[in-house]
Amino acid sequence: MKLCLSLLLLLPALLSAELCDLQPTSEMAAALPHFYQGQLEFSVAMLEAIRNTTANENVFFSPYSIYHALLLAYFGATGETEEELSRVLRLGWAPSKETVRHAYRLDKSDRLLRAKDMPLEFSSADRMYFDEQVKLTSCLETRFHDEIVQLNIKDNVEQTRQQINGWVANVTKNQIENMMAPGDIDSNTKTVLANAAYFKGQWINPFKARKTFQMPFHTARGTVSLVPLMSQIKTFPVHWDMRLRAVVVQLPYRTSFEEGDNASDISMVIILPFGDNALEQVLTKLNSVTLEAALREAKAKEIMMKLPKFKLEQRLNLGSILRKMGVNKMFDHDASFNDFSADQGINFGDVQHLAKIKVDEEGSVAAAKTHINVLFSGPIQVICDRPFAFLIYDRKSKAILFTGIYRDPTTME
Missing domain, CATH: 3.30.497.10 (Antithrombin, subunit I, domain 2)
Incomplete structure (x- = not known):
């Protein structure tokens, strides 16, 4: 990345x-x-x-x-x-x-x-x-x-x-x-x-290219486009935030070239609205207090993470x-x-x-709904197939190094 x-x-x-x-x-x-x-x-x-x-x-x-x-x-x-x-x-x-x-x-x-x-x-x-x-x-x-x-x-x-x-x-x-x-x-x-x-x-947990497939992405305007959606099942810090009405997932970057190394202080944070909520409603509630709380309250859970590959x-x-x-x-x-x-x-x-x-399988260079099913017998699914916000966040200094809103894949490279 x-x-x-x-x-x-x-x-x-x-x-x-x-x-x-x-x-x-x-x-x-x-x-x-x-x-x-x-x-x-x-x-x-x-x-x-x-x-x-x-x-x-x-x-x-x-x-x-x-x-x-x-x-x-x-x-x-x-x-x-x-x-x-x-x-x-x-x-x-x-x-x-x-x-x-x-x-x-x-x-x-x-x-x-x-x-x-x-x-x-x-x-x-x-x-x-x-x-x-x-x-x-x-x-x-x-x-x-x-x-x-x-x-x-x-x-x-x-x-x-x-x-x-x-x-x-x-x-x-x-x-x-x-x-x-x-x-x-x-x-x-x-x-x-x-x-x-x-x-x-x-990424400390890279996505595998063979698991990237063209999938529909639904914009807030009601249009649908195909995007390359990366996929993996791994354990990530995640929090279902009822204040924001969004799931907040942290995708850590690695600290060394060795396999199995610890996650760094810097992560990509994905803020994905609940299925019945719009991104704009989530962002109106986002501030330094709600963001820090969502990150602090995250728990490591196995999830199926699906994220668009984009520039x-x-x-x-x-x-x-x-x-x-x-x-x-x-x-x-x-x-x-x-x-x-x-x-x-x-x-x-x-x-x-x-x-x-640029976001790809290796990392970063800086009418479908969100699928969150807590009763699902396998890994919980977090599928970014609708508008979401993302941050490159440094936990140690509480710094948002980069931030963005992914709304419409048709206007990207």
């Missing part, structure tokens, strides 16, 4: 004393759990916002990537712009920006350590590209040395575009090679904030979606980013997001 994405926040033509002057404090030791919880709450809220604007469409994006790109904007924001981003990113727990930056660093370091010697790959990288004319604050360069790149954007627009695309391609293992199209930046562009992520995981690519312009979530000030001409530069007025011109996923 392969997933990859890139997100770019483009700013046409400032770090404050708070970020520059504060030193680490005792509160920072407890920052990471708050950081994780806020990230989870933001992710579920973004899924709801995108769902409401994409009725009857397939959806796929990375809330993790979007959150981290917006964090870069938060680190540079001041005044009302900072307050707005803090609310939307659920950072009310933090006494200072430095506390958030500390949690941000701990999260990145932890992911690097966990990535060693594993077939499961998840990489996420952040970059802030500034035009050479922007005079950056000295503490910005010190605290974000790895993320900052200064270029002559004004005189080398095409070269800048290609350099950013090359960086995105490298992070996503060449899965996304042309994130920025000609015209996405111009000579007035002063700053580009970017995040790129890549995921590749192997999905989606490009989203997130400006209008972020406004619906409460991010408005950063797009206005009077936005305040004095923590980036005290000499240049900056506001966000665009937010672009591109994500891909």
Whole structure:
């Protein structure tokens, strides 16, 4: 299973004393759990916002990537712009920006350590590209040395575009090679904030190709299409959730190349409505509390799992979606980013997001009803032959790395 994405926040033509002057404090030791919880709450809220604007469409994006790109904007924001981003990113727990930056660093370091010697790959990288004319604050360069790149954007627009695309391609293992199209930046562009992520995981219980058959898939609009439906009988963590009125199944990825190894902290979570329930009704009840409860209450049971094999690519312009979530000030001409530069007025011109996923028998690169029969003498059946939601979820950090809604197979590859 392969997933990859890139997100770019483009700013046409400032770090404050708070970020520059504060030193680490005792509160920072407890920052990471708050950081994780806020990230989870933001992710579920973004899924709801995108769902409401994409009725009857397939959806796929990375809330993790979007959150981290917006964090870069938060680190540079001041005044009302900072307050707005803090609310939307659920950072009310933090006494200072430095506390958030500390949690941000701990999260990145932890992911690097966990990535060693594993077939499961998840990489996420952040970059802030500034035009050479922007005079950056000295503490910005010190605290974000790895993320900052200064270029002559004004005189080398095409070269800048290609350099950013090359960086995105490298992070996503060449899965996304042309994130920025000609015209996405111009000579007035002063700053580009970017995040790129890549995921590749192997199921701990791979599906067998010989058990994949064309089967009917029933959309919410009443149409029926044939899809390649993978099938296996294995033991998975599963929960029949009466709050959501959905079955929640966790399909773990493996931690090593050895047979019989333990499941990793990262799983694909399938949220499949009960037979008499619509996916939209389930998603209106999905929030950080109901999601965590469904995952926590899961029990290992033998089930017959049937899941479509699919590829999905989606490009989203997130400006209008972020406004619906409460991010408005950063797009206005009077936005305040004095923590980036005290000499240049900056506001966000665009937010672009591109994500891909491939789900097959090996894993992920990131009028029929649901059949759940608790009286069935064999394995319980969970058949994804109608719209469902899915997450690539990291249990340790409570992070939704990627998420999507499978509604209509006819619009996929």
